[in-house]
Amino acid sequence: MNKQLINMGSLCIGCGAGIIANEIIKSLNEPAIFVLATGCLEVGTTTYPHNSWPYPVIHANFGNAASVASGIARARKFNQKINKNLQIIAIAGDGATYDIGLAALSGMAERGEDVLYICYNNQAYMNTGIQKSGATPIGAQNSTLLKWEVEQKLYPKSVIKIMLAHKIPYVAQTIPIFNNDLTAKIKKAINIKGPKYIEILSPCIRGWYYEPKDSLNIINLAVETCFWPLFEYEDNQLKINYVPENKEKISTWLKLQKRFTELSKDKNLIDKLQKQINKNWEELLKENN
Amino acid sequence: MKKISLTGNEAVAYALKQVEPEVISFYPITPTTEIIQLTNKYILEGKMKTEMILAESEHSALSACVGAAACNLRTVTATASQGLLYMHEVLTVASGLNLPIVMIVGNRSISAPLNIHNDHSDTMAVKDSGWLQFYAENPQEAYYLTILAFKITNLIKIPAMICLDGFITTHELTKINILSDKEVKNFLGKKDKQKSLFNFEKAPIFGQLSLPDSYLYFRFKLAKKIKKSKKIIEKTFTNFNQKFQTHFNLIETFNLTTAKNIIIASSSICGTIKETITQNLKEWGLIKITTYRPFPKKSLINICKNKEKIIILDKSLTFKGEKTGHLYEEVKEALFDLQEKPKIFGEVVGLGGKAFSPKDLKKLIQKYE
Numbered sequence: 001m002n003k004q005l006i007n008m009g010s011l012c013i014g015c016g017a018g019i020i021a022n023e024i025i026k027s028l029n030e031p032a033i034f035v036l037a038t039g040c041l042e043v044g045t046t047t048y049p050h051n052s053w054p055y056p057v058i059h060a061n062f063g064n065a066a067s068v069a070s071g072i073a074r075a076r077k078f079n080q081k082i083n084k085n086l087q088i089i090a091i092a093g094d095g096a097t098y099d100i101g102l103a104a105l106s107g108m109a110e111r112g113e114d115v116l117y118i119c120y121n122n123q124a125y126m127n128t129g130i131q132k133s134g135a136t137p138i139g140a141q142n143s144t145l146l147k148w149e150v151e152q153k154l155y156p157k158s159v160i161k162i163m164l165a166h167k168i169p170y171v172a173q174t175i176p177i178f179n180n181d182l183t184a185k186i187k188k189a190i191n192i193k194g195p196k197y198i199e200i201l202s203p204c205i206r207g208w209y210y211e212p213k214d215s216l217n218i219i220n221l222a223v224e225t226c227f228w229p230l231f232e233y234e235d236n237q238l239k240i241n242y243v244p245e246n247k248e249k250i251s252t253w254l255k256l257q258k259r260f261t262e263l264s265k266d267k268n269l270i271d272k273l274q275k276q277i278n279k280n281w282e283e284l285l286k287e288n289n
Numbered sequence: 290m291k292k293i294s295l296t297g298n299e300a301v302a303y304a305l306k307q308v309e310p311e312v313i314s315f316y317p318i319t320p321t322t323e324i325i326q327l328t329n330k331y332i333l334e335g336k337m338k339t340e341m342i343l344a345e346s347e348h349s350a351l352s353a354c355v356g357a358a359a360c361n362l363r364t365v366t367a368t369a370s371q372g373l374l375y376m377h378e379v380l381t382v383a384s385g386l387n388l389p390i391v392m393i394v395g396n397r398s399i400s401a402p403l404n405i406h407n408d409h410s411d412t413m414a415v416k417d418s419g420w421l422q423f424y425a426e427n428p429q430e431a432y433y434l435t436i437l438a439f440k441i442t443n444l445i446k447i448p449a450m451i452c453l454d455g456f457i458t459t460h461e462l463t464k465i466n467i468l469s470d471k472e473v474k475n476f477l478g479k480k481d482k483q484k485s486l487f488n489f490e491k492a493p494i495f496g497q498l499s500l501p502d503s504y505l506y507f508r509f510k511l512a513k514k515i516k517k518s519k520k521i522i523e524k525t526f527t528n529f530n531q532k533f534q535t536h537f538n539l540i541e542t543f544n545l546t547t548a549k550n551i552i553i554a555s556s557s558i559c560g561t562i563k564e565t566i567t568q569n570l571k572e573w574g575l576i577k578i579t580t581y582r583p584f585p586k587k588s589l590i591n592i593c594k595n596k597e598k599i600i601i602l603d604k605s606l607t608f609k610g611e612k613t614g615h616l617y618e619e620v621k622e623a624l625f626d627l628q629e630k631p632k633i634f635g636e637v638v639g640l641g642g643k644a645f646s647p648k649d650l651k652k653l654i655q656k657y658e
């Protein structure tokens with residue numbers, strides 16, 4: 001079995017999506033079929049006649065990765081030779097998950113389809129040119145920026161919580177490379193029957209405006225500030241996977257990314273945001289106990 | 290051959306039971322809901338081994354078919370009206386990926402205003418999405434065409450719609466001929482080996498990004514495939530006709546040997562037209578379009594070249610600025626190259642389920658006599 005993408009195709013240097021795809025592939029010892037939603041990962045790795053994928057892969061539309069995966073999951077029952085180990089893995093960005101494909105994802109979860117759904121969240125429609133998505137955080141510069149208070153809440157909606165409300169057997173949040181957290185979660189998820197949802201914060205050099213060499217640094221800081229805690233839910237039971245010893249301030253994270261230039265000037269809003277992050281983190285710790 | 294009383298929906302469900310597609314994916318919409326209720330019942334009773342996906346939307350219903358069909362399995366869905374329009378985005382992907390999906394459409398008007406009754410606005414709106422389209426006149430044809438669709442799509446690797454008039458045909462109860470399960474299975478044969486996601490050694494890819502240097506190639510290839518499909522469809526029809534004493538062709542003709550004038554139409558209205566011709570319109574003949582995609586241009590030219598008048602009856606509107614329908618546009622284009630053209634007229638009738646009786650037809654014909 002091949003253990004990585006054949007190459008990164010036309011993905012940007014330092015792109016989180018490519019790193020994530022490789023981490024997923026490396027975690028697999030089983031045969032797998034990948035379903036891609038339209039987005040950077042799909043476009044970057046499958047431009048005809050090129051194909052980076054060492055596994056069978058299908059891309060249909062933007063908002064239907066969960067539904068296409070459902071069809072394959074049912075088809076698996078007619079393939080007696082491999083049906084025990086075969087994994088169906090859907091990978092979609094935040095636009096395809098939070099917005100246009102949310103109903104399809106909900107349907108997949110509600111029907112109990114045996115699919116691992118992975119959302120790589122780079123917090124905007126990066127492939128079409130950095131437009132705001134349902135996952136865009138407050139103050140993040142994008143090409144469709146409106147007044148923050150009008151268009152965006154302090155915190156974007158939580159698809160993690162939406163998935164928890166579906167009571168599916170496994171829900172987790174992680175980042176590309178951090179103590180093998182991602183690999184461990186993939187390995188755990190594929191041994192669980194039923195719908196699984198893993199959301200991965202994915203750094204984007206174009207949309208977040210930073211130097212490619214800072215990719216991993218930036219993504220680690222999202223965890224150290226508790227903006228993006230690492231946790232997992234097995235049967236809706238929370239486990240926090242990492243507790244920072246010294247929590248970093250959110251302003252440190254914001255400063256590294258030019259998309260937050262305007263926000264960084266707004267002390268009031270940063271204070272509000274810091275308070276919200278603290279509150280979320282405390283709630284999470286409380287739930288963990 | 291067995292004869293039983295079935296509605297159009299029941300006849301289609303019966304055909305599906307006999308075909309036993311591996312995956313059915315569906316979202317409820319009037320007037321096709323019965324098809325899936327019945328097949329679900331067959332599954333629960335152990336009469337067919339099929340995976341049933343009750344999707345949360347038509348968009349997802351067809352998407353699940355795309356996934357299953359890419360694993361080289363027989364898949365089917367059923368829809369109508371807004372449901373078909375909601376699937377439109379996925380329709381072009383299904384054909385672009387050469388997936389042999391079968392879809393049953395209970396033809397119904399489209400919104401607004403909301404109306405659940407019959408016309409052809411829904412399937413006409415998606416006629417150019419790369420799917421084959423067959424129109425059934427009655428429950429008997431719907432039954433046969435459903436079986437035929439699985440054979441044809443397997444041979445051509447292009448998805449197909451079987452269209453039957455909502456309520457008129459879906460709910461019409463008639464006695465129809467039923468093939469035995471064995472006859473159906475033998476006719477369909479084994480599914481061809483083709484590109485499949487289950488081929489782990491080859492690790493195939495479906496749905497790549499294609500840049501301007503290759504996109505044209507793929508789209509022309511699909512167009513060529515549909516052009517070539519005409520012969521395969523004709524051959525499959527002939528084969529079926531010989532085996533089961535049916536009369537399927539790209540088009541069906543009625544009273545054409547003596548008639549100088551022709552009515553062209555499709556689906557259930559053809560029953561009304563045949564009856565009226567037999568009673569009081571001996572001067573007129575009928576061409577029924579069974580296969581709308583691919584469009585039977587050559588057959589039309591051959592039949593229409595020495596005729597005087599042609600009236601095309603449409604159950605859909607084009608909104609191009611004149612009150613004409615889609616079939617009218619297609620026939621007119623098809624006959625454009627004829628040296629001596631018949632006079633061609635178009636009429637739009639029966640929208641939103643408005644009844645069209647033999648009396649209405651006679652009145653309409655009088656305008657052109």
